[in-house]
Amino acid sequence: MKEMVNVETTLRVPKWTLRKRKTNFSLSNLFLYTSTVVVLFIIACAVFPKWIAPFSPTYMNAEHILSKPSADHWFGTDYFGRDVFSLVIYGSQDSLIIGVASVLIGGIIGGSIGALAGYIGGFVDVILMRVIDILMTIPGILLALAIAAALGPSLFNIVLAVAASAIPGYARVMRGQMMSIKKRKFVDASRSIGTPNWRIFLWHILPNSWSPLLVLGTIGLGTSILIGSGLSFLGLGTIKEIPDWGALLSQGRGYLTVAWWISTFPGLAITLFVLSINIIGDKLRDSFDPKTR
Amino acid sequence: MEKLLEIKDLQVHFTGSHHKLTAIKDVTLDIKKGETVCIVGESGSGKTVTSKTIMRLIDYESGEIGEGSIVIDGIDLTKLSQKKLRTIRGKKIAMIFQEPMAAFDPVFTIGKQITETILEHKQSNKLGAKERAIYLLKRVGISDAEIRLNQYPNELSGGMLQRAMIAMALACNPDLLIADEPTTALDVTIQAQILQLLQELKEEMGMSILLITHDMGVAAEMADRIIVMYAGRIVEQADVKQLFEQPYHPYTYGLLQSITTLDSDRSKKLYSINGSIPSLADLPSGCHFHPRCPFATDLCKSELPPLLEVNNRQTACWYAEEIIEKLVDKRLEMKVGIQPQKEMVQELPERTSLPLFKVQELSKYYPIGQNLFSRQPSFMRAVDNVSFHIHEGETFGLVGESGSGKSTLGRVLLQLEIPTGGEVFFQGQDLSKLSARELREKRRDMQVIYQDPYGSVNPRWKIGDIIGEPLQVHEALSVKERNNRVQELLEIVGLNKNSYDRYPHEFSGGQRQRIAIARAIALNPKFILADEAVSALDVSVQAQIINLLQDIQRERNLTYLFIGHGLNIVRHISDRIGVMYLGQLVELANSDELFLQPAHHYTKGLIGSIPMADPTRIRERITLSGEIPSPASPPTGCRFHTRCPAATARCREEQPIFREVAKGHWAACHHPL
């Protein structure tokens, strides 16, 4: 079984899972590679916008408002006369921050709650899961809306709001994972040699349980950006010198019939990013889940 | 006899993402009408692939028939379209599988799944199909067939499901029944029942059976003819009597020798074939068996031997005839020395009067389901009021059907679970009185080896870290010291010292079990609980591990609690054996005595269910009828009375006490044998 050597997680792989993979193998990977390139490029945009963007994102060219995509302005200009291409490049920064930070915060808080509940079990589990159940009854965007409205629309608060709405998801997944890993024989085996609880938790349970969280996190990255843009749409976004994609899309939507490019390109950027992230997430999930490998 | 199925030069590939595997090659065999043919061989030898190929089921698993033909009734199955094949599947050829629970669709009733087959093959209308289903269920020995029809798979026990599975397979009166390890997942008692059923049905319906098994005992009892496979090829094929009398191929010989029998000499080491079956991805050159074969020559290394007719049977060995001679000559001497067999196990150490474990009235109940409507909590009585001792240095065996509470007893013994009642003294100390810390400290002396060699090691850890974990927890060693210790341990269990940095998935099942053993002995414990430690392994590997365990025991004066399915193996390794039934200990005796003179009817039934790897021995079967009841509501009185041939009214009402029927021989029976 050579092919398994490089795959880190090897739960027992049933023999028959070596399924049809040759057919369209290249197509599947083409998707994955393209997505990876897209995501890497977007990360590059977020980190080094100056090197990529042709114009300053705040430069308002009064002579060229609402001009069509052209050789000078690849994505056209917006109603301020700003270069949409540059805006999209620079906008990736805050979009990524919203995505990554909220996933991190939500994942860490939700993950810890789930881990505690699942690992300790009993009363703690009942209480924590009750809280999560309650959070679940309030739909994500509503919670985000309330929090963003309560704290005011700053980037950080949007991140918090989005993170809060994602907590239940992470908590549930982590708890489920904890419960199942806890029952795995190797945990029992470690306990039977007298390993203290905290060590078992740190050495065995945690390293084996984060993979679905990672998958959820990747996908959550996209969802966060979408929720963020939903908040901009509802008027709870911030007005920044350099708007994030959600804000760009939301602000440009009124111009769709006159200047489709203003919102279409940020919209495509979101869709493309989320799409790529999801493809990567799917792949990650597949590779973590022995059953679908 | 007329030939029903003829397979010629069959070759099957699997196309994976990185490579193409040839799973079986040059497989030629035939099955005659009314004949039972057994395919035997170690895990991964291609038995299942062969059977699935006959049904062309491998098409759905990216398998592909490279060459060869499969002819049934003059039709070549390799050339048929899927549509035509469907008229053959289930109708002409039916199949039953290993895990009955997994083989039924959980969301449809048993009845629906049986009638569906009948209807698919247009054997009858809906009403007729239902009637036939009821008839079939009755025929395979399921009581209340009408009720069972409307039950879901999860509502039936494993044994019952396997019967239902057989009923389903017989729905359209197939000519050939393929049974892929139909009893491997079942208890010996149930296995005996199922095998008997198959025999009866075969005679009644005149069908042929292709039985796949890795248990030579089962093969001996069932087969007319046996086919031995190794690494995707047939290496030997012969009439059952001939084969057991005189194997032509060294592999077959090894397999037969590896069998532990009820009368094997306990003081001897178990025979085992060296090494393990190679991976299909890199097969050895020449004869695939040559790296494990004591007779291998240069020719074997370079040239693949064809399957040749010798004396009206087939074998694939360059030296078949010569070896036969040698083997015949020195049959009992075993000079060939595949492994040094002469070495005798040392005399058992004098029994110390001091017991290592003293178990008193130990119980473990699991609460089940709260009910708003009834206050009364209900319990699963997994272990119920069990008392016994384990002496220092002995191996205490524990047997019993699945669900009888063996594992649970082991776990409460080690305080891995808190007992509901009773006490456990370890070296005179009441374990339940220890603080969590003290208990952890005590765990140095008590270790566990589990059944599942895949699940019991953390897949993300390196072998060295896995083995070193107990050292890290209990002993403050420098990294270097620890490395040294781990390497020592690796050597002790017969693994390469350099395996330190490798991951568990790079090892075979047997090797993983060695890793588990290395880890268990790392702290020089006094006691090891081996819960089905060898049940998942092939016979030859099983023997290797048992030998290893015994070696280690001798060297370190270890005490074992050995829980096992295979009674032969338990008998071989244990000094004393306890028999459990429904959470209770029903018999306890020295292992030889237990098998020679069982006092409890249950024990007798168990022993009687063991298939004998000797086709010449015609034996009256004393199989146990019925199945183990649920520990949630055990029968009154003697718990065994529902299945006991000797049960009386007293047994129904009065619970027998566990008493000494002979010196050192305890049993809980009103009417001991």
Next chain:
Amino acid sequence: TGTKNNSQEANAKDATQPQSGGELTYALATSPDSLDPARSGLAVAVRAFRTIFDSLVVQAPDNTIKPWLATEWTVSDDGKTYTFKLRKDVKFQDGTPFNAEAVKYSFDRIIDPKTQAKNAVALLKPYQSSEVVDDYTIKINLTTPSTAFLSNLSQAMLGIVSPTASEKYGDQFGKNPVGTGPYKFVSWTDNADIVVAKNKDYHWGPSIVENKDAPYLDKITFKIIPEEATRIGSVQSGQVLAAETVPPQNILSLKNDPNTQLLRVNTIGLPYTLFFNQRRAPWNDVKARKAVQLAVDVDAIVKTLYLDTYSRAWSPLSPGIFGYDKSLENGSKLDVKKANQLLDEIGYVKGADGLREKDGKKLTLTYVDGTPNREKRNDIAVMVQQQLKKIGVKVEINITKDIASIVQQKADYDLYGNSQVNSDPNALRAFYHSTTPEQEATVKRLGGGSDTEIDQWLEAGTVETDLAKREEYYKKVQQKIIDQAWILPIYVFPYTVAASKNVNGIKFDSLGYPLFNDANIKQ
């Protein structure tokens, strides 16, 4: 009479007699809060309930006051008592007769704190009490004289409500409005639509409409469509016949649409104006404010954001209102150099990052604006931010839903914009007249600037009856406010309606609210 329209562009007069019948669907941009004239403070609500309620008087396009429900009136010499003669042939839509009692009831209701009236209270000021002289004569007493009073009475928020209905529905009157208007209320489905139907008995239309009798339309359905694209899309696809508040970018494209016409009218009152918060340094310094005034390129804002479909505002008042000072137009010019110089003068010097600072403190300007982005006001903030960067002022934009507490309670801003639809320059008083500390305790006045001269002129303007003098006062006020750079006037909001070419006769009153008396649909 009353044929003269405001600046309507299309609406060509049809030679033929308008057809009766039909239903007009009219898309509103936001949802009214209440249809109770006393309780609503939103322009969008006025657009809906103007159809249900009539006022005592009406203001003609030339700003003169004409009769409506009142046929004539007299003002006492001290200017504190108004006596109105009322029409005798008017009935409320619920059958209640219209009379002096009803007028008294309506006005007393506004000043009753229980009613929780909003803008109406300010409009009715300095109302003290009413006396029913006879069934159709009413005397209204004011605490102080007010020249604006009559013109305020013409506003829909001081429309006359049916006392029976008001008593019956109590605080739910806003969901069950009854007045004397040309249309009667049928239903209001939250966030969806408000339906009004023809009041068949109507024959007391004001002088500014042609059709004094029952309206031609059977029904008007005000659809509430907040999303711009959807609203404009609906009128383009014919799903609604008219839609208000057409965004500038669509104005240009709709002009060429063969199926739609654009109706436009400039609203009057206070244009959209940015107020400096003079409570906070350095904006208490005229030089700082002037610098900003000189550096903000309002022309560019109007041109870029509104594509020149809105006109630039120059004064605290909008053109067309009484007292508007036209001389202020084109008064201030963009002068970045001078702006820089002014900031240098008050000690703010540019640092390495191009931002100014004094005593280690950065010169920042907190620009507060509300959400959602109404009339692209948030975008103005973004442009101002870029423009002020050039003179080294860092603009921090704070977009908030909670104007009430940030601006009105805490006055936590440097620049905040507002506008108001109003018919009389007296509206300036609420914004620019200094307030007492007690008043400030509950609500802080925008900008918070105070100037004794301005106070005096505003006070005089309220009571002055000599129109020429009055005009003079207000011009002085406007000049001084601009001169002192209290504010930055930005744009005058044109109320724009896109309608199907089949729709005729939608008119607007002096404030820019639509009137549907003449409206009809060509089949």
Next chain:
Amino acid sequence: MELRNVALANKILLKISSALVSIFGSLILVFFIIYLLPGDPVLSMLDPSTASAETVANLRKELGFDQPIYIQFADYFLNVLHGNFGQSIINSEPVLPKVLEHFPATLTLTLTSAIFSIAIGLLFGVLSAIYRNKWVDFIARLIGLFGISMPTFWSGILLILIFSVFLNWLPAMGSDGWQTLVLPSLSLGFVGAGLIIRMVRTSMLEVINEQFIVTLRAKGLSERIIMYQHALRNALIPAITIIGINIGELMAGTVVIETVFSRQGIGRIVADAIMAKDLPVIQGVVFFSAMVYVIINLLVDLSYSFIDPRVRRSDQR
């Protein structure tokens, strides 16, 4: 049989009681979150330029805003227990009728979107699993991915421009008639469809790898029956969970969609109410949506028992 019914009733009771706890909890949670909202609702009720400090104080007292927060909550909660959800702070409208009036529209939209997403999700999910790694699979997955990758307001506006403005096939807005439901449920359901496609695909693949599928093939059943009767039914169980959880998200999605399509509904009401800090209205909406969420998930839970006999059994062990 008897026993089974008792167990089922037992289970339902347990679930209902825990659901009540959840609803109560969500009320508390929302109450405190909203409490944190800045701004003074009393001020927004009055005309700030005219109201005196005294009127403000009086009104505050009248509405109970001067009480400590826990008393306010206790009052509120007692009222809710009596079926009294209070009245809007903004326009004094009683909350219960208001929410009840708008709820059906939102529920209709939610349900049609759910049906749409289930239909699309199941179809493509199954196809995608059956034709794993064939082009059908890629197209189905891509459709699903697009669904989860597009902001709903964006897809909504695009749909309006295409189907209302350019093609003039369907109305752009409104909430009367089935025509007005098409575009909103399309743009909302698309998101759910994406999730369901993915879920169904994964669980179908899992099921297809199960041993019993081999048995079914060995019985000679056709692939069609195996996939659509056996595999799908098994795969439905995890998919139904997703649908249950998704109902909540769909309902929340109406906040945006109702604004885009100018539909009536509680989505818009709650968005407005949150902005205006109209606590009673927010609470009312949250109460009802939590209730719907809980009920749907209760149904989902119970439906397991009908789809998956294993669940039935395990409860009465």
